[in-house]
Amino acid sequence: MTVVSIILMVIAAMVGLFLGMFLNDGLGGAILLALITGIGCIIHTMEKHHR
DSSP states (O other): OHHHHHHHHHHHHHHHHHHHHHTTOOHHHHHHHHHHHHHHHHHHHHHHOOO
């Protein structure tokens, strides 16, 4: 699960970089989407182990 989370965060960072370039803040977009994806993976993992 950790490898999948890292891959998802890298993909989200690349997408955020390109989306952020349209708003003149590429690095901010990359950080934002990677952070959101990381938190989503943490929540998914916690719910999976809680059951």
